[in-house]
Amino acid sequence: MLLIKNGRVLDPASKTDAKLDVLLDGERISKIGANLSAPDAEIFDAAGLIVAPGFIDLHCHLREPGQEMSETIETGTRAAARGGFTAICCMPNTQPVNDNASVTRGIVERAAAVGSVRMWPIGAASVGSKGEALAEIAAMKDAGIVGVSDDGKPIATARLMRQVMDYCNALGLPVIDHCEDASLFAGGVMREGPASVRLGLKGIPSQSESICVGRDVEMALLTGARLHIAHMSTLGSLEYVRSAKQRGLRVTCEVTPHHFTLTDEDVRYDTNYKMNPPLASSEDRDALIQGLADGSVDAIATDHAPHHPASKDVEFDRAPFGVTGFETALALGLSELVHKGKLPLMRLVELFTIGPARVLGIERKIAADAPADLTIFSADHTWTFRASESASKSHNTPFDGRVFRGTPMATIVAGRVVFRQNKTGQA
Amino acid sequence: MVQRLQHLLGIEPLTREQITFLLDQAKPFQEFQRHPLKKLATLRGKTVAIAFFEASTRTRISFTTASSRLGADTMSLQAESSSLKKGESLLDTVRTLEAMRPDGIVMRHSSSGAPEFVAQRLEIPVMNAGDGTHEHPTQGLLDALTIRDRKGTLEGLNVTILGDILHSRVARSNIHLLTKFGSRITLCGPPMWVPRELETLAPNVRRVVRTEEALQGADVIIVLRVQTERIHEPALAAEEYVLGYQLTPERLRLAKPDAIVLHPGPMIRGLEIDQVVADGPQSCVLEQVTNGLAVRMALLYHLIGGAAVDAPHPAKE
Numbered sequence: 001m002l003l004i005k006n007g008r009v010l011d012p013a014s015k016t017d018a019k020l021d022v023l024l025d026g027e028r029i030s031k032i033g034a035n036l037s038a039p040d041a042e043i044f045d046a047a048g049l050i051v052a053p054g055f056i057d058l059h060c061h062l063r064e065p066g067q068e069m070s071e072t073i074e075t076g077t078r079a080a081a082r083g084g085f086t087a088i089c090c091m092p093n094t095q096p097v098n099d100n101a102s103v104t105r106g107i108v109e110r111a112a113a114v115g116s117v118r119m120w121p122i123g124a125a126s127v128g129s130k131g132e133a134l135a136e137i138a139a140m141k142d143a144g145i146v147g148v149s150d151d152g153k154p155i156a157t158a159r160l161m162r163q164v165m166d167y168c169n170a171l172g173l174p175v176i177d178h179c180e181d182a183s184l185f186a187g188g189v190m191r192e193g194p195a196s197v198r199l200g201l202k203g204i205p206s207q208s209e210s211i212c213v214g215r216d217v218e219m220a221l222l223t224g225a226r227l228h229i230a231h232m233s234t235l236g237s238l239e240y241v242r243s244a245k246q247r248g249l250r251v252t253c254e255v256t257p258h259h260f261t262l263t264d265e266d267v268r269y270d271t272n273y274k275m276n277p278p279l280a281s282s283e284d285r286d287a288l289i290q291g292l293a294d295g296s297v298d299a300i301a302t303d304h305a306p307h308h309p310a311s312k313d314v315e316f317d318r319a320p321f322g323v324t325g326f327e328t329a330l331a332l333g334l335s336e337l338v339h340k341g342k343l344p345l346m347r348l349v350e351l352f353t354i355g356p357a358r359v360l361g362i363e364r365k366i367a368a369d370a371p372a373d374l375t376i377f378s379a380d381h382t383w384t385f386r387a388s389e390s391a392s393k394s395h396n397t398p399f400d401g402r403v404f405r406g407t408p409m410a411t412i413v414a415g416r417v418v419f420r421q422n423k424t425g426q427a
Numbered sequence: 428m429v430q431r432l433q434h435l436l437g438i439e440p441l442t443r444e445q446i447t448f449l450l451d452q453a454k455p456f457q458e459f460q461r462h463p464l465k466k467l468a469t470l471r472g473k474t475v476a477i478a479f480f481e482a483s484t485r486t487r488i489s490f491t492t493a494s495s496r497l498g499a500d501t502m503s504l505q506a507e508s509s510s511l512k513k514g515e516s517l518l519d520t521v522r523t524l525e526a527m528r529p530d531g532i533v534m535r536h537s538s539s540g541a542p543e544f545v546a547q548r549l550e551i552p553v554m555n556a557g558d559g560t561h562e563h564p565t566q567g568l569l570d571a572l573t574i575r576d577r578k579g580t581l582e583g584l585n586v587t588i589l590g591d592i593l594h595s596r597v598a599r600s601n602i603h604l605l606t607k608f609g610s611r612i613t614l615c616g617p618p619m620w621v622p623r624e625l626e627t628l629a630p631n632v633r634r635v636v637r638t639e640e641a642l643q644g645a646d647v648i649i650v651l652r653v654q655t656e657r658i659h660e661p662a663l664a665a666e667e668y669v670l671g672y673q674l675t676p677e678r679l680r681l682a683k684p685d686a687i688v689l690h691p692g693p694m695i696r697g698l699e700i701d702q703v704v705a706d707g708p709q710s711c712v713l714e715q716v717t718n719g720l721a722v723r724m725a726l727l728y729h730l731i732g733g734a735a736v737d738a739p740h741p742a743k744e
Contacts, residue, residue, distance in 0.1 A: 196624075197593070197622065197625055198628055200560035200562070201559075310516070313518060314517060315536065316538060317539065
């Protein structure tokens, strides 16, 4: 038994915001209340800290199987734990692609053996994510997937999207889409705008994303399926999602910390600023923050995309897209959104907990008998992020050396403390 | 006192004073090109690495000649013959070059920002000889020298740049340089290659749709090459380009009578420029080539020779 004492419990599901103790018994929460005592329990003093339901990351890349030089399930889940995440959804663009139950089982079993947090894989929508035949979605569901996506690229055609949606609707799975129009994307490496023109880097117009979001919303209207827009980055896309929600469609979306923090004006000839979707205009960034605040955006997801230095330490236009994100996500949310007065703390917690849970169709709460998955964080601790000290195998982040206010202090998965640091930042 | 340069990566970060200094330094080297004996000992014992990761003839020859006329030795790398074809990274290639102890590296690369990437990782001065669609700073300098010689100033001129601006590193360097001196830039070309964002590059940059209007009152016309190798979009038919944007004698008459015509080369006669204009009295094309040598000698002297920047020099402005 573990008794978490003196913390400020923030539970969006019950709208609780109070000084309460939480008693964990095995893998479940046993009791919540003021001044609990349990003589046999180990005590976790959470004075000055916030106790929240376990964070869920809807979008990450762990590179195993296939690219273990960049990340493994072991290192990736350790980084996730340090970021306060208790469950993560790994995208299927591994080698081989997670498009069948044996790959799914391999990931789930590996995570059970060496992983720090819960692993909820996303399966490919089509075989090899090639956009042709449907993947073995039902078999993968039995093996543990919680959604499908051809992430890294969009589900290739409207026709295939219709089939995937119909099929997943019957299976009760959300369809997650990485939205871009290949003909507009066309070899671009950053968002098209004044910065791309100045740097002489090939630009990708924002319509590359929103055109595809528009298509997907139309398909959701046709099929009634659950559609989730991955790493949404533009105002145009947000408008499609807002209107879909108003029409009662089951359409959700996520935004990454780098997209609510940085803009295309921050891009330099440094491949740690190269990601897909690319950093957007300040108008888009401000719209995303507005969407996070008003409920149009459902979740914050990291799109943690580790790349080995050998692949990133190259010319900008030759580098792969992607940045790491687990260990900076909460710190960015607190520093950029909460402390700047753009989001109440409760709303930020929602975006990491019940927001992503709803996308997956599950609950997330601090209540008796709920799974003992908790994220304990400081909203105020000031610290400097050092990529070299990251638990991830890769260090491709634009936030190296950035000073943050707020950090995860402990991550508890199924009653087990998988990450803990003291107030001086020592893990 | 002028801030000493470590590298020359682009015109954009330079101050007006730094540019004026380099142009003034180029003056004696202009006269030097007419000398019967074209060899100085200034950089004797120095080595310049000339690393071209993208095909080039004139810029490579110009830098090689500039180095040798200053007395420096050169070592040359061309993409075709290099280990890049065998999969070596840019970083490994330039580190290998650096280990042979050159005193500076002149670099051309098809990726925008590649010289900056290298400059951050090597100890020696890096000279950008053209990077992707970003900048071609020595072209900007030699164009400025040519314009200043002909017009007596770089201030208050009406400069029209014609062609594929979006994919032109020459245009970017020219725009940054000339606007720093208060000249006004008019951009004109096929609209998909002249996006509105170009107007945010610098103050006093405007776009004009019709070539005839763009040429009205121009003091300087810079005609760009149609960069077929850099265009990913469907290309415009040559006939359409000629019809809308070729600099013809008739169109040239719309500019000021003493307007000059520049072209960074290589020129495609009959496409972006008419034969008669290319060879006409207003054309500065060959002067540009000679000035290229002078500017590059001045640059090499400044970056590798350790010339004192605060030494007295005749003010030209």
